[in-house]
Amino acid sequence: MKGVEFLVALLLLALASKLASASDPSPLQDFCVAVNDTKDGVFVNGKLCKDPKLAVPEDFFLAGLNIPGNTSNQVGSMVTQANVQQIPGLNTLGISLVRIDYAPYGGLNPPHTHPRATEILVVVEGTLYVGFVTSNQENRLFTKVLYPGDVFVFPVGLIHFQFNIGNTNAVAFAALSSQNPGVITIANTVFGSDPAINPDVLAKAFQLDENIVKQLQSRFWWDNN
Ligand SMILES: *[C@@H]1O[C@H](CO)[C@@H](O)[C@H](O)[C@H]1NC(C)=O
Ligand SMILES: *[C@@H]1O[C@H](CO)[C@@H](O)[C@H](O)[C@H]1NC(C)=O
Numbered sequence: 001m002k003g004v005e006f007l008v009a010l011l012l013l014a015l016a017s018k019l020a021s022a023s024d025p026s027p028l029q030d031f032c033v034a035v036n037d038t039k040d041g042v043f044v045n046g047k048l049c050k051d052p053k054l055a056v057p058e059d060f061f062l063a064g065l066n067i068p069g070n071t072s073n074q075v076g077s078m079v080t081q082a083n084v085q086q087i088p089g090l091n092t093l094g095i096s097l098v099r100i101d102y103a104p105y106g107g108l109n110p111p112h113t114h115p116r117a118t119e120i121l122v123v124v125e126g127t128l129y130v131g132f133v134t135s136n137q138e139n140r141l142f143t144k145v146l147y148p149g150d151v152f153v154f155p156v157g158l159i160h161f162q163f164n165i166g167n168t169n170a171v172a173f174a175a176l177s178s179q180n181p182g183v184i185t186i187a188n189t190v191f192g193s194d195p196a197i198n199p200d201v202l203a204k205a206f207q208l209d210e211n212i213v214k215q216l217q218s219r220f221w222w223d224n225n
Pocket of ligand 2: 070071072073
């Protein structure tokens with residue numbers, strides 16, 4: 001009896017840890033093309049998927065990543081997405097892609113995190129100063145200057161950035177280990193939230209005068225995604 005209770009407790013613990021881990025699901029079948037309504041859909045693995053017999057090559061296809069993003073904006077960069085929103089065939093597969101364009105000297109993909117994905121980036125044009133910072137209490141900065149062909153990894157959840165330090169446009173492509181990686185741009189979330197965070201909170205957290213906080217909160221925070 002004691003042994004059985006122990007086993008049950010162990011099983012419950014294993015189940016709880018399984019439920020608490022939130023990663024992209026395992027597909028359980030070749031693919032699960034996402035559909036919006038139940039017509040022609042089947043439930044597999046908890047998701048509504050297109051009936052596999054109705055899947056077509058276009059479900060796995062996206063054109064246009066050869067087209068440069070428009071970098072005429074306040075940060076001088078643009079991210080073009082190729083995730084499950086654009087490619088329904090990525091559903092349950094745990095992977096996606098972006099193209100990132102940077103304006104000549106100063107084009108910035110500002111400090112941000114992907115809550116659900118590690119990123120691996122390759123530069124195809126230009127020169128980028130890139131970096132990420134480890135979590136508390138170390139907060140160590142890892143940086144590198146990247147040239148065409150160079151690859152860099154941004155571990156899941158860590159704050160990272162890319163900055164064009166060359167005099168030409170820069171272009172990079174990055175793969176992310178989620179069909180829906182999510183983006184949290186630090187400045188936008190902290191100073192551009194809707195509604196605004198109480199300025200006392202931000203004044204204390206960032207060691208800033210409350211007027212400076214209010215100034216920052218009144219700014220427009222461009223989303224380059
Ligand atoms: C699902 O709905 C979204 C938002 O309305 C739309 O952009 C997308 O094209 C739809 N996808 C499919 C496969 O119908
Ligand atoms: C790029 O964006 C700017 C600002 O929105 C706009 O004025 C310009 O026409 C755009 N350029 C292209 C090529 O779309």
